[in-house]
Amino acid sequence: MELKELVQVHPKRCGGEPTVMNFRLPVRMIYDLMDAGYSPEEIVWLYPFLEVKIVKELASRRTDVERLIHEYKRAEKAPPRR
Numbered sequence: 597m598e599l600k601e602l603v604q605v606h607p608k609r610c611g612g613e614p615t616v617m618n619f620r621l622p623v624r625m626i627y628d629l630m631d632a633g634y635s636p637e638e639i640v641w642l643y644p645f646l647e648v649k650i651v652k653e654l655a656s657r658r659t660d661v662e663r664l665i666h667e668y669k670r671a672e673k674a675p676p677r678r
Contacts, residue, residue: 597653603661605668614665616654619645623661626654 603614603623613622629639636651
């Protein structure tokens with residue numbers, strides 16, 4: 597799965613935070629659950645609209661996704677171009 601399919605940014609969804617696919621679920625929430633020790637199966641139990649393979653994909657591509665989130669936040673803080 598392409599990173600742009602897996603993680604999307606919509607300015608009017610979740611305050612513009614990167615979300616999991618087309619869902620109103622910030623990627624950061626999934627990573628917080630992983631950091632707290634939740635397994636992919638437990639995360640899918642909490643968010644049944646997800647699939648285990650999506651959560652595992654997020655886990656395996658965490659470095660890329662974190663970089664994307666960081667780039668988004670940096671661009672958000674940049675002064676507007678004139």
